[in-house]
Amino acid sequence: MKWIGALLLLCATTWGGFEFARRLNERPKQIRQLKNALQVLEAEILYGQSPVIEACEKVAKQVPAPLAWFFEEFSASLKQSSSSLYDVWEDRLDRYWSISALGEGEKEIMKQFGQTLGQHDFAGQQKHIRLALSHLERELQEAQEQQQRYSKMVKSLGFLSGLLIILLFI
Template sequence: MKWIGALILLCATTWGGFEFARRLTERPKQIRQLKNALQVLEAEILYGHSPVIEACEKVARQIPEPMAWFFYEFSDQLKESSASLYDVWEQRIQSFWPLSALGEGEKEIMKQFGQTLGQHDFTGQQKHIRLAISHLERELKEAEEQQQKYSKMVKSLGFLTGLLIILLFM
């Protein structure tokens, strides 16, 4: 019975390490998707002259999940709600962020971007989108560095932590 418990504990800690490593791997991928989404949003607003609701729907159809969920839910909630655009943006960020692998830096960038969304003319909006994209590029570099630095270590640490706990209790 001890061995079964030890095996379950070892599997659980190893799985935890692999899950954390997966999040480290997903973060740069999702930042790239977010940058792509902002570029599509820029094109829809500036060149398609689409209102924010329509632009976000088009963005949601063109990008992969989980980023598509954010923009789809945002446009749906804008249609149904009488709250301000920023309030809806903030609510969507709060509910979406735990489901993603994105970090606090990206969250803050998106919050700041949400404060400017729909508040300026086309050129002003374009500047704010480009600013958000440049900030996301900085976060992308950091995320890639973290992935390279910590991914293997976290996997090994999960396994070794389980092994240590088993040895301490045996």
């Protein structure tokens, strides 16, 4: 019975390490997708001259899940809600962040971007999108460094911490 418990503990800690490593690996990918979504949004607003609701619907069709869900829900909520655009943006952002691998830095960038969305003319909106893209580029570089530095370590750490706990109890 002891050995079964030890094996289950080892599997659980190893899985925890691999799950944390997966999130580290997903973060740069999702930041790139977020940058792509903002570029599509920029094109829709500036060149297509679409309203924010329609632009977000078009972005949702062009980006992969779970990011597509954010833009779908945002545009749907804008249609139904009487709240301000920023309040809806922040609410959807909070809901989306729990299912994404993105960090707090990216969330803060997107919150700041949401404060300016729909508030300026085309040139001003383009400047704010470019600013958000440059901040996301900085976060992408940081995420790639963290991925390279910590991904293998947390996998090993998950296994080794389980092994240590087993040895302490035996």
